[in-house]
Amino acid sequence: MSEQEDFEQRLSRLAGATDALRPSAGFSARVMLAIDAQAAPTFFETTWLSARRLLPVAAIAAAMAVVWAVQVDGAVDDTLAASYASVELE
């Protein structure tokens, strides 16, 4: 019997002897629990997702606030200019 045959025979014997290996009891349930734990979003993820959905609304509100501020500023300037140019008569 050659050395190479010894080598392959030993691998073959150990393959046969370990063929009966199987997962421990409850392995499948533990896997599904691990998957559920990974799938459930964390508090940070939930908050971030909610905040991301509100982002377009917040952007539109910010743009409208800028427009309103510019308009109000213009109206105040007109009022002040009118009051400087006027002459009070008594």
Place this chain on the structure above:
Amino acid sequence: MDILEKAVDRVLGGDRSAFQQIVDLTSQKLVRLGARIMGNQADAEDVVQEAYVKAYRALTAGEFDRRSSTNTWLYRIVVNGAIDAKRSRTRRAEASDEQIDPGWDGAARAEARLALAELDDWLRALPADQRAALVLQSMEGLNNSEIAQVMGVSEGAVEQRLVRARATLRQKREQS
């Protein structure tokens, strides 16, 4: 299409419970493969559990392109996980008898544990990738092309790993 591929279809369609079927259909051979590479069952179960979590995430994210069969894909995730774990993890204590499936025959269990310990002792001198290649060829019965697919390397690289693994084991034998 076989049951496994149908279960994958159902998971892709949003049926989470179908993944349980994938686990039931594949866990025995994946844990056995993991144990042969890791050298003990407890570490193998950790590796396989992590592999299933990765697989589920990939399936639900649409990252499994089905260019390989589901079996080959799962083998690849387990082998990569086992190689990484083998390089970084220290050996964990074996699971206690209470955790073992009571349906499994005691004598067969004892024989399998002894054989696993012998295998681990024998292959300990090998780097993780060479050990994985040898296990896939000589114990799982895969050919070089299939091993290359599972390990994500060329057939030449597989051949090189196998030659080196055998040379290391032969050298170890001559020294003892």
